[in-house]
Amino acid sequence: MKNGNSLELQGVRKDFGEFEVLKGMDLTFKKGEFIAIVGKSGCGKSTLLRLVAGLEKPTGGQILVNGKPLNGLNKSSRTMFQDGRLFPWKKILQNIGVGLKGDWKSNAMELLEQVGLADRANDWPSVLSGGQKQRVALARALVNQPDILLLDEPLGALDALTRIGMQRLIEELWRKRDFTALLVTHDVEEAVMLADRVILIEEGKVVMNKEINLPRPRKKDSIQYSSLAAQILDRVMQVEGKMEKKAIHA
Numbered sequence: 001m002k003n004g005n006s007l008e009l010q011g012v013r014k015d016f017g018e019f020e021v022l023k024g025m026d027l028t029f030k031k032g033e034f035i036a037i038v039g040k041s042g043c044g045k046s047t048l049l050r051l052v053a054g055l056e057k058p059t060g061g062q063i064l065v066n067g068k069p070l071n072g073l074n075k076s077s078r079t080m081f082q083d084g085r086l087f088p089w090k091k092i093l094q095n096i097g098v099g100l101k102g103d104w105k106s107n108a109m110e111l112l113e114q115v116g117l118a119d120r121a122n123d124w125p126s127v128l129s130g131g132q133k134q135r136v137a138l139a140r141a142l143v144n145q146p147d148i149l150l151l152d153e154p155l156g157a158l159d160a161l162t163r164i165g166m167q168r169l170i171e172e173l174w175r176k177r178d179f180t181a182l183l184v185t186h187d188v189e190e191a192v193m194l195a196d197r198v199i200l201i202e203e204g205k206v207v208m209n210k211e212i213n214l215p216r217p218r219k220k221d222s223i224q225y226s227s228l229a230a231q232i233l234d235r236v237m238q239v240e241g242k243m244e245k246k247a248i249h250a
């Protein structure tokens with residue numbers, strides 16, 4: 001099941017008018033791999049996810065999904081956003097099944113169980129905490145059993161403790177459900193906690209593509225974890241430093 005590539009970007013470029021956001025990206029993601037994408041604000045992380053979701057078209061190059069060129073919406077992917085985007089007029093279970101036909105309810109209930117909210121199926125979203133809403137958003141993103149889960153800074157608005165709980169939950173569901181995960185995050189520690197590989201984007205290019213060979217579940221107090229996180233953070237800060245110098249000399 002985990003053989004082959006889930007996703008390939010071949011020379012992918014994206015311009016918005018005169019502005020080149022992505023300048024030729026070559027990336028390969030294996031089936032079932034967990035990838036984190038980091039980089040300073042505005043470097044093109046969300047644009048990359050939108051291209052993979054098929055919500056935007058590349059200006060150049062191509063994206064292959066399970067070996068086939070992507071044309072239009074990527075039906076094998078689902079996206080989870082920072083703001084859960086639940087519909088306030090639908091109860092939790094109906095939010096999870098929104099847009100689905102056929103027998104989705106048993107999988108939705110199993111997912112609610114797995115995210116620890118089985119007893120809230122008939123509640124309105126308004127009575128849930130921010131963390132609980134994100135659990136529902138995660139269940140909704142997975143109900144259709146996507147091959148690829150796109151996570152666009154999904155934990156960015158959560159407090160530190162809730163965030164750690166959600167990281168564990170995402171990792172647990174990734175292990176159980178076998179999808180490829182692409183996580184955009186500002187948090188290098190989160191990237192090292194979850195990912196098999198961390199990719200750093202600078203000015204529309206991949207400048208670091210680093211394997212994280214640490215056993216799971218990872219422990220923040222392990223020396224290998226801290227030293228890898230520090231090493232990557234250092235590299236991100238070099239990028240930040242370069243950008244600041246450029247701005248000063250502009």
Ligand SMILES: Nc1ncnc2c1ncn2[C@@H]1O[C@H](COP(=O)(O)OP(=O)(O)OP(=O)(O)O)[C@@H](O)[C@H]1O
Binds near residue numbers: 016021039043045
């Ligand atoms: N539809 C669009 N039209 C024009 N410019 C856009 C569009 N979408 C994104 N951009 C520009 O492309 C650049 C990259 O945006 P993107 O949202 O991908 O960055 P990001 O790395 O995800 O940033 P952040 O971490 O702040 O979310 C930004 O300068 C943004 O203004």
